Amino acid sequence: MEAAPAVIEARHLNLTFPTDDGPVHALKDVDLTVAPGDFISFIGPSGCGKTTLLRCIAALETPTGGSLTVRGMTADAARRARSYGYVFQAAGLYPWRTIAGNIRLPLEIMGYPKAEQAERVQAVLDLVELGQFGRKFPWQLSGGMQQRASIARALAFDAEILLMDEPFGALDEIVRDRLNEELLRLWQRTGKTIAFVTHSIPEAVYLSTRIVVMSPRPGRITKVIESPLPRVRPLDIRDSPEFIRIAHEVREGLHEGHGHD
Amino acid sequence: MSRVLPVLTVLLAILVIWYAAAVMLNRAWVLDQAARAGSEVGFSQMLRETMAQDRPVLPAPHQVAKGLWDGVAGQKITSKRSLVWHAGVTLSATLAGFALGTAAGLLLAIGIVHSRAMDMSVMPWAIASQTIPILAIAPMVIVVLASLGIKGLLPKALIAAYLSFFPVLVGMVKGLRAPDGMQLDLLRTYNASQGQSLRMLRLPSSVPYLFASLKVGIAAALVGTIVAELPAGATAGLGARLLSGSYYGQTVQIWAALFAAAILAAVLVMLIGAVERVTLSRMGFSR
Numbered sequence: 001m002e003a004a005p006a007v008i009e010a011r012h013l014n015l016t017f018p019t020d021d022g023p024v025h026a027l028k029d030v031d032l033t034v035a036p037g038d039f040i041s042f043i044g045p046s047g048c049g050k051t052t053l054l055r056c057i058a059a060l061e062t063p064t065g066g067s068l069t070v071r072g073m074t075a076d077a078a079r080r081a082r083s084y085g086y087v088f089q090a091a092g093l094y095p096w097r098t099i100a101g102n103i104r105l106p107l108e109i110m111g112y113p114k115a116e117q118a119e120r121v122q123a124v125l126d127l128v129e130l131g132q133f134g135r136k137f138p139w140q141l142s143g144g145m146q147q148r149a150s151i152a153r154a155l156a157f158d159a160e161i162l163l164m165d166e167p168f169g170a171l172d173e174i175v176r177d178r179l180n181e182e183l184l185r186l187w188q189r190t191g192k193t194i195a196f197v198t199h200s201i202p203e204a205v206y207l208s209t210r211i212v213v214m215s216p217r218p219g220r221i222t223k224v225i226e227s228p229l230p231r232v233r234p235l236d237i238r239d240s241p242e243f244i245r246i247a248h249e250v251r252e253g254l255h256e257g258h259g260h261d
Numbered sequence: 262m263s264r265v266l267p268v269l270t271v272l273l274a275i276l277v278i279w280y281a282a283a284v285m286l287n288r289a290w291v292l293d294q295a296a297r298a299g300s301e302v303g304f305s306q307m308l309r310e311t312m313a314q315d316r317p318v319l320p321a322p323h324q325v326a327k328g329l330w331d332g333v334a335g336q337k338i339t340s341k342r343s344l345v346w347h348a349g350v351t352l353s354a355t356l357a358g359f360a361l362g363t364a365a366g367l368l369l370a371i372g373i374v375h376s377r378a379m380d381m382s383v384m385p386w387a388i389a390s391q392t393i394p395i396l397a398i399a400p401m402v403i404v405v406l407a408s409l410g411i412k413g414l415l416p417k418a419l420i421a422a423y424l425s426f427f428p429v430l431v432g433m434v435k436g437l438r439a440p441d442g443m444q445l446d447l448l449r450t451y452n453a454s455q456g457q458s459l460r461m462l463r464l465p466s467s468v469p470y471l472f473a474s475l476k477v478g479i480a481a482a483l484v485g486t487i488v489a490e491l492p493a494g495a496t497a498g499l500g501a502r503l504l505s506g507s508y509y510g511q512t513v514q515i516w517a518a519l520f521a522a523a524i525l526a527a528v529l530v531m532l533i534g535a536v537e538r539v540t541l542s543r544m545g546f547s548r
């Protein structure tokens with residue numbers, strides 16, 4: 001794994017938003033290397049630039065300084081090459097499309113043949129355990145199921161990278177646990193590289209191979225923690241001493257970040 | 262019942278006021294006739310005579326109702342005295358103009374949403390176009406087109422389109438811009454083309470705005486058609502009916518034509534409302 005070329009590589013990445021109250025330094029000198037198959041989490045208080053960093057990787061935002069490559073290309077070239085699936089904080093399903101229709105949306109846009117569209121839709125629906133719900137409309141599904149459908153939508157086409165911005169932030173803890181477990185299994189099955197934004201410490205520790213701790217004003221990376229946990233993780237791993245030690249380390253990282261204020 | 266009662270109450274109040282107004286306005290003529298004949302009129306006779314004149318200043322409701330009934334049911338539909346026939350003439354031009362205006366409003370809105378240049382240049386002109394009184398330009402358009410040999414439905418439809426494109430334009434510009442940043446970003450992550458975004462996101466999102474605009478637009482198209490039927494020469498349509506009624510002092514005919522137009526407008530708006538309800542609930546908007 002050491003020799004594999006980085007999937008995402010940022011060097012001295014900076015982004016300043018011009019606002020009415022003067023410039024906001026959302027990202028300052030961010031250095032980051034993500035290897036293929038990594039599950040990397042960004043954690044930090046709100047306003048520390050987690051979303052902005054993810055949006056830069058997705059080429060939805062343009063950095064004002066530094067360099068950023070995604071799969072060896074510029075971020076925008078990677079976007080045009082459809083390198084990633086993006087899961088937003090809200091499911092954002094189209095109310096006028098069925099669940100299957102929503103998942104078919106990227107496939108239609110990318111011009112997949114009709115037969116293959118149907119196959120892929122069914123496959124990802126099964127993957128997120130919504131196999132029976134393809135014909136339902138979004139309003140007929142719970143919030144957790146809608147969010148699962150939006151993940152399926154991001155998985156329907158074969159993107160190497162999955163970018164997720166607090167996808168489970170609005171869900172209750174029980175649903176969240178289930179979805180975390182499913183997401184891990186999905187990551188193991190597909191071998192995708194996942195970049196995941198959260199502000200929950202247990203979620204970050206449970207899911208990630210690496211945890212990136214960020215702090216605000218200006219948004220920057222204060223600590224990167226490598227997780228020694230195995231890739232296969234049952235939910236009760238969260239009671240292990242190892243898990244608790246990493247969680248503690250993340251919490252300290254977050255406090256140190258605040259110390260700079 | 263709880264919904265019907267207030268409506269009936271208002272209707273009753275209108276009828277009472279209307280009858281009272283008819284008596285007041287038509288009394289002068291009755292008194293005048295009596296004075297000429299050198300006779301006296303009692304109160305009850307006065308009441309009867311104010312409501313049974315051939316050319317009252319204000320016809321009583323039942324006279325208008327009878328005029329309307331005669332015009333609708335009392336004539337062969339193909340007769341030139343049939344209100345159904347006149348309404349049909351007006352309706353065909355209204356629908357043609359409405360279709361034209363809706364298409365124009367839609368195309369302009371799509372252009373405005375996709376091009377900054379069009380956004381800056383088209384909108385001021387569209388707004389300016391609506392500040393010109395339609396009564397002033399309708400006769401000019403009709404006369405100019407007639408001199409070019411264009412008569413009948415097309416000139417009227419053009420006036421109708423002129424009035425109905427505007428609400429569609431304004432509503433659709435708002436509707437096509439209704440998708441929020443996240444929805445547009447999602448399509449960007451798929452590297453969707455502008456055409457795909459329009460087809461798969463902007464147009465479906467704008468449907469509720471479209472229907473609101475269509476309801477205003479069809480009423481405007483009807484007004485435009487009727488105004489276009491007023492200039493001299495028109496012999497068919499509810500507008501022509503209004504005009505010939507006023508030429509000959511046939512107030513009952515005027516009011517009957519007015520009510521026919523109002524009923525037509527109400528039916529058209531209700532039809533669009535019905536399609537709207539079904540469409541929006543199928544598209545999951547109303548939940």
Ligand SMILES: Nc1ncnc2c1ncn2[C@@H]1O[C@H](COP(=O)(O)OP(=O)(O)O)[C@@H](O)[C@H]1O
Nearest residue numbers: 017019024026045046047048049050051052053
């Ligand atoms: N489009 C924007 N314009 C101006 N300021 C922005 C914009 N997007 C984010 N910011 C600012 O940048 C900072 C980082 O925001 P964000 O990346 O959303 O933080 P997080 O996701 O960690 O909560 C915040 O101070 C926020 O107000």
Ligand SMILES: [Mg+2]
Nearest residue numbers: 050051052165
């Ligand atoms: Mg955020």
